[in-house]
Amino acid sequence: MEHLGQQAEEKQAKALATINAKLADTCKKASMLKKRDDRAIGMLERTIQRTKQATLTKAKLFHLLEKGIYKEAVCDTVRYLFRVGVSGNYVNGIIHVLGKLFGMDVVGNVSCSSVARFILKGGIAAKIQVGYEISEADTFTLSGDGTSHCAINYNSCHISLKVDDHTTGEASHKTRFLGIMPSLDGSSAESIKDWEKMLGNISDLLSCSPFAQRHHKGTLHLAGMFAKLVGVNSDHCSKEKKDAQALKAQKEDTVHQVLGEKKFSDMDDDELLPHFIKAREKMVKAVGGEDAWGNLAETEQAERKAEMFHSIIMELGKESLELMSDDEKRILKLFIWTGCGCHKGLNTVRGGYAAMVQYYSEHGHIPRPILLANQDNVAVLEGVTSEDDVENEVQARALEMTGSGEIKCAQLAGAVLNNKLDKKGHHDLFRWWWKKVVNKAFTFPDTSNTRFGSYCEAAIELIVHLDRFKEFLSFIQAKKGTHRWSHMEQNLWDALHDTPTLCELLVLGLYAETVGKHYSLIPKVTGRHVMPSRRVQW
DNA sequence: CAGCCGTGTGAAGTTTTCGA
DNA sequence: TCGAAAACTTCACACGGCTG
Known part of the structure; x- marks a missing residue:
């Protein structure tokens, strides 16, 4: 019995201990929960703060590279910076400075070498794009101009074609710059080679590109490109005209080639056999018969x-072309050469002025502009005013060399007031005087450098401000210690007091105001410049 | 993990600018 | 026009991340 009582006591004590332990545990948990509850608000705030901070830090970082490769947007920006004149060495600095400006920390750097590589890559991408556009276009035109620097010839090349805008899907005419290429010499033959080289390079790049393999069907052949050429735009120099003729011949050849290749692939052996027999006979006959043919080396054969x-x-190809309809033939034979609009404007002035000079010889009673002989010829031409007064060959030669009228007057004014050489003429003195007296900034039209439209511009200025120019010449005379003009200044003074010369100035000025300036605006519709500063020789 | 590709570095060479 | 200095370009090589 006593044993049973002891067992019950032990059981009771054990149960009590368990309950106490549970109670302690519950109290501990309750305390923990209370503390956690107390801290919960602070924790939440801190977590929000921490997440906010991490997000902000992340948002403030801009990584130039992604998986070790510069992002495309970075490459584009670098190319833009370089295009607008930032040296490759400063591109990295500018990106980091701009990053700071926009509150970003830029991660990574762009070295000068990388800049060069982006530009190279951009150039190749641009060529692939142009190649794709050529392959998609039905026709295109080429344009270009050349110059030389340090005895090396350079040609600038453009292509105009109809392209689809990949964002809007709308088609429009675009002009793409193909680059500036050095040329072996200034000959027409080299120019054609350069065009072939440039278009061939575009064709190769497109054909080899992953882009072409992904999106493009087949490859773009040089012959196929030339077949799409329908025109050339250039200036009026004879070399450019010859280039256009050569490109036209090239286009005709390639049209025959492309059509011929197509027809060849469409024909079966039986159809081709007569052509081969005929051509072989002609070839063997040309070398002197079968015996001579057999004697030829394998390479020559x-x-x-x-x-x-x-x-x-x-x-x-020729047969195919002849069998086509007139409409089809027209586009395949189409080739238009277009000259520079400003040259045409120039030629109308030249033609008109020549007609004006001719008028004097046909109407002897009309007073002619005074001769404006240079210092060497002035003594020789003493008493000579026209061909009728010429007494010997020396005078005839001097008269031939001596100018008169509007053009000579404008040339003199240009030489005195805005000489092409900085050391000659009055330049700043004239500009300073004009600003002070007329209260307007003015530089005399550049007739010392012969440029488009400058003679007409000069005529307008000389007529409108005639008294001011006379006033300036008087000022120059008074300013000099000797109170004497130079021979050129004297000639200009005389010209500005000669009625027939002033009459010519008026005619040229009126022509420019009523016709020339309005005509020059037409090329501006598609171009950027009304009067490109390109030299032309009178 | 080897090979490829893109990148940075620094030297060497070339071109441009500047001042006399 | 010349030479020095500055600016720029090109090249070889090493490094590191990515890919199969």
Whole structure:
């Protein structure tokens, strides 16, 4: 019995201990929960703060590289900076400074070498784009101009074609810059080679590009490109005209080639056989018969066979073209050469002025502008006013060399007031005087450098401000210690007091105001400049 | 993990600018 | 026009991240 009582006591004590332990645990948990509850608000605030901070820090960082490669937007920005004149060495600094300006920390750097690579990559991408646009376009025109620097010839090249805007899907005409290429010499033959080289390079790049493999069907051949050429835009110099003729011939050849290749692939062996027999007979006959043909070296035979093959293609091409409708033929034969609008404007002035000079010889009673002989010829031409007064060859030569009228007067004014050489003429003195007296900033039209439209501009200024120019010449005379004009200044003074010369100035000025300026605006519709500062020789 | 590709570095060479 | 200095370009090489 006693044993049973002891067991019950032990059980009771154990249960009590368990309850006490549970109670302690519950109290501990309750305390913990209370504390956690007390801290909860602070914790939430801190977590929000921490997350906010992390997000802000992340948002403030701009990584130039992604997976070790510069982001495309970075490459574009670098190319833009370089294009607007930032040296490759300063691009990195500018990006970091701008990053700070916008509250961002830029991560990574762009070295000068990387800048060069982005530009190279951009150039290749641009060529691939142009290649794709050529492949998609039905036709295109080329334009260009050349110059030389340090005895090396350079040609600037553009292409105009209809392209689809990939964002809007709308088609519009665009002009793409193809680059400036150095040329071996200034000859027309080299120019054609350069065009072939440039278009060939575009064709190769497009054909080899992953872009073409992904999106483009087939490859773009040089011959196919030339077949789409429908015109050339250039200035009026004879070399450019010759280039256009050569490109036209090239286009005709390539049209025959492209059509011939197509026809060749469409024909079966039986149809082709007569063409081959005929061409082979012609080839063998050309070398002197079968015996002579057999004596030729294998390499020469191969060369002649290649020529024969080409002639068959061209023959088939010509046949194909003749079988086409007039509409189809028109576009395949179309080739337009267009000259520079400003040259045409210039030529109308030249033609008009020549007609004006001619008028004097046909109407002897009309007083002519005074002769404005240079210092060397003035003594020789003493008493000579026209061909009728010429007494010997020396005078005839001097008269031939001596100018008169509006053009000579404008040339003199340009030489005195805005000479092409900085050391000659009055330049700043004239500008300073004009600003002080007329109260207007003015530089005399650049007739010392012969440029488009400058003679007409000069005529307008000389007529409108005639008294001011006379006043300036008087000022120059008074300013000099000797109180004497130079020979050129004296000539200008005389011209500005000669009624026939002033009459010519008036005619040229009125022509420019009523016709020339309005005509020059037409090329401006599609171009950027009304009067490009390109030299022309009178 | 080897090979490829893109990148940075620094030297060497070239071109441009500036002042006499 | 010349030479020095500055600016710019090109090149080889090493490094590191990515990919298969």
